[in-house]
Amino acid sequence: MNKKDKKRNKPRRFRETLSVWLLLLPAVIVLYLMIWRPSVMGIVWSFFKMNGYTPTKFVGFQNYIRVVTNTEFWPVMFNTLKYVFWSFVVGFVPPVIIAFMLNEMMHARRTLRVIIYLPAILPGITILLLWYFIYAPDSTGMLNMLLAKLGMDPYIWLNDARFTILFIIIQMTWAGFPGTMFLYYTTIQGISSDLYEAATIDGAGPIRRFWNVALPQISGLLLLNVVRQMIGVFQVMQEPMVLTGGGPNGASNSVGYQLYQYGFVQGRVGQALALGTIVFVILIIATLFYFKLNKKVEDNL
Amino acid sequence: MKRFSEKQPTLLNQADLKTFKGKLMYWIMFAILICVCITTFFPAVWMVLTAFKTPQEMYSSAKLLPSDFSISSAIEQIKTAWNTLKLGQSMINTLVVSLGNVLVNIFICGLAGFVLSKKKVTGTKLIFVLVIWTMMMPGIIRTVPAYMSYLSFPFVVDDKLNTATNINILDTYLPIWLGSAANSFNIVLFKNSFDQISDSIIEAAALDGCNNFKTFLKIMLPMALPVVAFVSIGALSVAWADYFTPYIVLKDAAKMTTPARIFMLKGEKNVTINVYMMGLIFASVPSLIIFCMFQRYIIGGISIGGVKG
Numbered sequence: 001m002n003k004k005d006k007k008r009n010k011p012r013r014f015r016e017t018l019s020v021w022l023l024l025l026p027a028v029i030v031l032y033l034m035i036w037r038p039s040v041m042g043i044v045w046s047f048f049k050m051n052g053y054t055p056t057k058f059v060g061f062q063n064y065i066r067v068v069t070n071t072e073f074w075p076v077m078f079n080t081l082k083y084v085f086w087s088f089v090v091g092f093v094p095p096v097i098i099a100f101m102l103n104e105m106m107h108a109r110r111t112l113r114v115i116i117y118l119p120a121i122l123p124g125i126t127i128l129l130l131w132y133f134i135y136a137p138d139s140t141g142m143l144n145m146l147l148a149k150l151g152m153d154p155y156i157w158l159n160d161a162r163f164t165i166l167f168i169i170i171q172m173t174w175a176g177f178p179g180t181m182f183l184y185y186t187t188i189q190g191i192s193s194d195l196y197e198a199a200t201i202d203g204a205g206p207i208r209r210f211w212n213v214a215l216p217q218i219s220g221l222l223l224l225n226v227v228r229q230m231i232g233v234f235q236v237m238q239e240p241m242v243l244t245g246g247g248p249n250g251a252s253n254s255v256g257y258q259l260y261q262y263g264f265v266q267g268r269v270g271q272a273l274a275l276g277t278i279v280f281v282i283l284i285i286a287t288l289f290y291f292k293l294n295k296k297v298e299d300n301l
Numbered sequence: 302m303k304r305f306s307e308k309q310p311t312l313l314n315q316a317d318l319k320t321f322k323g324k325l326m327y328w329i330m331f332a333i334l335i336c337v338c339i340t341t342f343f344p345a346v347w348m349v350l351t352a353f354k355t356p357q358e359m360y361s362s363a364k365l366l367p368s369d370f371s372i373s374s375a376i377e378q379i380k381t382a383w384n385t386l387k388l389g390q391s392m393i394n395t396l397v398v399s400l401g402n403v404l405v406n407i408f409i410c411g412l413a414g415f416v417l418s419k420k421k422v423t424g425t426k427l428i429f430v431l432v433i434w435t436m437m438m439p440g441i442i443r444t445v446p447a448y449m450s451y452l453s454f455p456f457v458v459d460d461k462l463n464t465a466t467n468i469n470i471l472d473t474y475l476p477i478w479l480g481s482a483a484n485s486f487n488i489v490l491f492k493n494s495f496d497q498i499s500d501s502i503i504e505a506a507a508l509d510g511c512n513n514f515k516t517f518l519k520i521m522l523p524m525a526l527p528v529v530a531f532v533s534i535g536a537l538s539v540a541w542a543d544y545f546t547p548y549i550v551l552k553d554a555a556k557m558t559t560p561a562r563i564f565m566l567k568g569e570k571n572v573t574i575n576v577y578m579m580g581l582i583f584a585s586v587p588s589l590i591i592f593c594m595f596q597r598y599i600i601g602g603i604s605i606g607g608v609k610g
Contacts (some may be wrong), residue, residue: 019513020420027413027488028428030405034483035435038446045446053449098337101330104313115338118345121592123542125560126585129567130348133574140359140574142347174341196310206312206326214312235441238545242564256441263445264549276442283439290437 043280046273053269063274070271072250072258080234080255082165087233088226090166091173096222098177099184100214120178128242131171135243158244161251168239168252180225184218191217220297227290231283255279352578353378359574382579385572388559395558395587398474398547399540405482406536407522407529414491415517419503429492435485448549451476476550477558481539487532494528495521530598534591541587559584 046063048055067073098116105112119127134142135157144154158164191214199213215222237256240246246253246261255275263272317323351359353375354367383389417429454468470476498521506516522529544560551557557565563584566572572580592599 017422020416020422021424023412023420023513023517024416024425024428026409027482030409030479030482031432031435031485033450034447034479035438035443035485036431038443038450039438041450042442042446045449053452098334100312101334104311104327104330105334107331112334112338115342116334118341121588122345122585123538123560123588125542125544125563126581126588129563129577129581130344132567133351133578134344134347142344145347145365174344178341191311193310196312196314200310200314200316206317206323210312231437231439235439237441241545242567259441259444263448269445269449272445276445280439280442283441287437287439 039280042273043277046270046277048270050270050273052267059270063270064278066268067271067274067278072253075250076253076255076258079165079251079253080236083169083236083254084230084233086166086169087172087229090169091177092226092229094173095177095181096184096218099181099188100210102181102185103188116181117178119175120182124175124238125242127175128171128239131174132243135167135171158252159248161248164244164248164252168236168243171243172233172236172239183225184221187218187221188214223293223297224290227286227293231286231290234279234283234286348578348581352382352575352582354575356573356575378575379579382576383583385576386562386566386580386583388562388580388583390555391557391559391562392583392587394556395540395560398477398558399537401474401478402481402536402540403533405478406484406487406532409482410484410487410532411491411522411529412514412517413488414495415513415521417488418492418495419498419500419521420513432485432488436489444549447476447480451550471550472552472556474556477540477546480546481536487535490528490532491525494525498524527598530595534595534599537591538588541584541591559587 045055047058047060049057049059049062102109102112102116122130133140136142136144137154137156137159138144139148139154141154141157143157147154158167195213195217196209199209204212235256236254237260240252240254240257241260244252246257256279259272259275259279262268262275313323313327318327347365350365350367353370355369358364358368413428413432417425417432451471452469454470502520502524503516506520511519540558542560544558544564547558547561548564551561554562563580566577566580
């Protein structure tokens with residue numbers, strides 16, 4: 001191509017660039033409006049005094065000081081960490097194990113798969129409200145009904161402050177494990193049978209094959225899910241909102257629910273923004289870590 | 302009965318399954334999976350059974366099954382619940398919202414995926430990096446600021462304080478639709494699947510006089526049908542599952558979607574538990590229909606989503 005052609009092509013190429021950008025523009029606008037701008041402005045406005053939902057004047061760290069000195073701040077942070085802790089104790093291993101077991105099945109695999117997938121089909125709000133009634137502290141609750149069948153007294157479930165968070169995590173695990181399970185399941189199905197055969201020839205039994213052949217194959221996914229679950233559970237809001245309202249006595253109050261309370265119930269918008277920023281900083285550190293990990297994992301593949 | 306000798310070698314291979322120990326392990330795993338199935342299935346069964354009980358039964362007996370299990374009483378219960386809960390309007394609303402979600406996802410995310418995959422011009426690379434970053438942005442910081450921008454919509458009027466002149470998009474479906482379209486994960490999903498379509502097809506289309514939009518509509522979308530289906534199902538289901546955004550954004554009861562409506566009915570006195578359970582079933586039926594119709598794509602889509610971790 002000589003110089004003249006290039007010159008003549010320039011306006012046309014500009015038009016092409018423009019038309020391409022026109023197609024991309026809706027997505028950019030939407031992302032700007034719904035994600036980029038709110039994220040940035042959330043930080044900026046957290047330094048402003050709020051009148052209703054309108055920022056009025058710059059007040060420095062005042063909102064932050066109010067949030068951190070609130071007597072509820074540390075208990076709520078601690079509760080949120082408890083959510084994360086229990087989510088790993090209860091919710092991390094079952095999807096992995098179930099995925100492996102499902103992959104072993106020769107009988108009724110399809111049926112098992114569909115039934116196990118059921119919680120992922122039901123809409124989230126149905127699951128939350130259904131569990132609200134499963135945990136109902138009177139005799140109408142499903143669990144108390146089962147206890148009655150065993151001849152035991154009804155139990156107060158979510159009202160027992162010691163275990164409220166654990167019970168909420170059990171609900172979250174029930175709702176969330178099928179999705180995670182299928183992620184593992186598809187990866188496990190991709191493991192080549194040659195690997196298993198080679199291990200068998202080397203004299204490895206089923207349990208050795210699990211630890212030394214299969215598990216290393218999904219270690220990347222496992223690692224990523226650790227971080228993903230941590231980030232996800234740290235933001236828990238809807239579960240305490242529907243199941244307990246943060247109770248009993250704030251025992252299940254999470255950072256997310258506290259933020260909702262500040263921002264939409266108590267009219268403390270400035271503090272909601274400040275708390276959001278604090279959580280954002282914590283989670284962005286975790287996210288950076290996640291990206292580092294993701295890169296490492298992908299390089300190893 | 303299937304024979305163990307046909308089994309693919311996985312953790313347990315054919316040789317293992319000939320031994321007693323191997324067989325025991327297999328059946329223990331089978332038993333555990335049955336238990337898992339009971340755990341996932343029983344609450345749903347309980348929901349249905351409770352829905353067909355009478356209110357008196359609800360409180361007086363701990364029996365699992367409703368005493369009157371005839372079809373006529375069941376229909377009566379359904380009718381009563383439907384009339385008490387008045388979900389009809391909200392169902393129509395949710396249908397509108399969910400279809401809007403599908404449209405914005407296909408056109409906004411799809412077009413972005415198309416550009417990022419096939420039309421790399423100046424600046425698109427930056428956008429792609431931003432999109433990838435957006436995927437991992439914690440959503441919690443956005444809840445309140447996003448609500449603030451619904452109150453005084455940016456672009457239209459400078460969002461400096463003067464609320465009276467600002468455009469307020471609360472109480473419309475716009476926030477829900479825009480929120481659904483701002484899905485960087487779907488953009489990447491579209492991009493990845495468009496990447497697999499050969500460039501020569503697009504060049505051929507351009508020679509035949511297709512402009513970019515037409516190429517996208519007539520060639521890219523039909524060729525990436527599994528992803529289009531997967532994204533659409535996701536966009537449909539969210540409208541039937543998420544109570545939070547509509548609950549925050551919509552004030553007018555006549556505009557409520559079903560999930561938000563169901564959530565708000567929780568505290569109401571005249572709604573007995575059995576009626577409420579029926580409401581939960583009503584709210585789940587659309588999702589179940591979506592699953593039954595598109596089962597193939599949903600299971601396929603999990604592997605699409607799983608490719609990139």
